[in-house]
Amino acid sequence: RAKASGRGRAEVFDETLRRQLQQRAELEAAIAAGLVNGEMQVAYQPVIDVASDRIIGYEALIRWERPGIGLVPPDEFIPVAEGSRLIGDVDRWMLHAATQQLAQWRAESPAGPGDPDPTIAVNISGRHLADPRVITDVADALAASGLPARLLTLEVTETVLVDDPLAYDHLTELRALGVSIAIDDFGTGYTSIGQLRNMPVDTLKIDRSFVASTEPAHRELVALMIRAAHTFGLTVVAEGVEEPAQLARLKAQDCDQAQGFLLYRPMGAPEAGALLRRTEAAGSV
Ligand code: C2E
Ligand code: MG
Ligand code: MG
Numbered sequence: 001r002a003k004a005s006g007r008g009r010a011e012v013f014d015e016t017l018r019r020q021l022q023q024r025a026e027l028e029a030a031i032a033a034g035l036v037n038g039e040m041q042v043a044y045q046p047v048i049d050v051a052s053d054r055i056i057g058y059e060a061l062i063r064w065e066r067p068g069i070g071l072v073p074p075d076e077f078i079p080v081a082e083g084s085r086l087i088g089d090v091d092r093w094m095l096h097a098a099t100q101q102l103a104q105w106r107a108e109s110p111a112g113p114g115d116p117d118p119t120i121a122v123n124i125s126g127r128h129l130a131d132p133r134v135i136t137d138v139a140d141a142l143a144a145s146g147l148p149a150r151l152l153t154l155e156v157t158e159t160v161l162v163d164d165p166l167a168y169d170h171l172t173e174l175r176a177l178g179v180s181i182a183i184d185d186f187g188t189g190y191t192s193i194g195q196l197r198n199m200p201v202d203t204l205k206i207d208r209s210f211v212a213s214t215e216p217a218h219r220e221l222v223a224l225m226i227r228a229a230h231t232f233g234l235t236v237v238a239e240g241v242e243e244p245a246q247l248a249r250l251k252a253q254d255c256d257q258a259q260g261f262l263l264y265r266p267m268g269a270p271e272a273g274a275l276l277r278r279t280e281a282a283g284s285v
């Protein structure tokens with residue numbers, strides 16, 4: 001009896017697992033098809049200089065409009081892509097799309113490149129960063145678009161840097177290409193502020209949870225992160241700024257750059273291009 005019910009549970013478990021694996025395989029196939037069929041798009045979120053309010057560039061964020069289903073958020077399909085080799089395809093697609101777009105905006109600008117010359121930030125998955133191919137992928141995107149390397153920033157999460165010495169080496173090689181490196185979502189992993197000194201990175205992006213926190217200890221931590229980053233020569237970006245009081249506090253804390261719904265939401269390419277033209281015309285980009 002006991003044996004029979006035990007086997008019954010095992011069968012139910014097998015069935016659940018089988019279904020999950022199948023759903024995952026289907027999602028992977030759909031992502032692969034989506035890349036080929038033009039279902040992916042880039043949303044651009046402006047990043048501003050806190051002191052002057054000027055737009056200094058954009059972060060490129062992937063958007064997937066899945067036929068018959070609608071918009072699938074990155075948090076729902078990036079982790080699946082990261083579980084397979086697909087993430088390389090996703091990142092390569094994004095690298096090409098984003099560099100191409102910025103190069104095109106620059107070429108179309110009647111006044112020539114702005115001042116400051118706008119930058120583009122692209123998110124690179126940890127799995128992709130651990131693959132030596134990431135270096136040729138980035139070099140290829142720069143060569144194909146003709147975008148100057150100094151205008152491209154690669155965003156990587158801090159967990160990657162701590163866990164993987166290979167990723168560390170790759171960052172050094174990427175920087176040698178002339179691109180900048182930003183640590184994304186800083187504060188959510190295990191990196192201590194002191195470790196920043198030895199990291200091959202240029203920019204620190206403070207995670208939204210710290211920016212939003214009303215706890216005095218967190219506010220002090222933000223101030224400390226900014227001071228330490230500056231000591232090590234890093235630029236600091238605050239993520240997820242939603243309220244005027246947060247922006248005012250960041251300004252008082254000497255934060256360099258900010259991004260968030262208070263300032264601008266991620267937008268489509270036509271809108272982002274038009275915004276660039278307007279700010280150029282106003283002499284502010
Ligand atoms: P992330 O790189 O930290 O990007 C910031 C996320 O915060 C974006 O979500 C953005 O839309 C959102 N955000 C910006 N301002 C605010 C705000 O004021 N409030 C709130 N609540 N959210 C804000 P999104 O576009 O859904 O992307 C989520 C994550 O997916 C990204 O986090 C990034 O880790 C990943 N991702 C997005 N695009 C790509 C890509 O092309 N390649 C890879 N590997 N990962 C990507
Ligand atoms: Mg990012
Ligand atoms: Mg982030």
Ligand code: MG
Nearest residue numbers: 123157184185
């Ligand atoms: Mg994130």
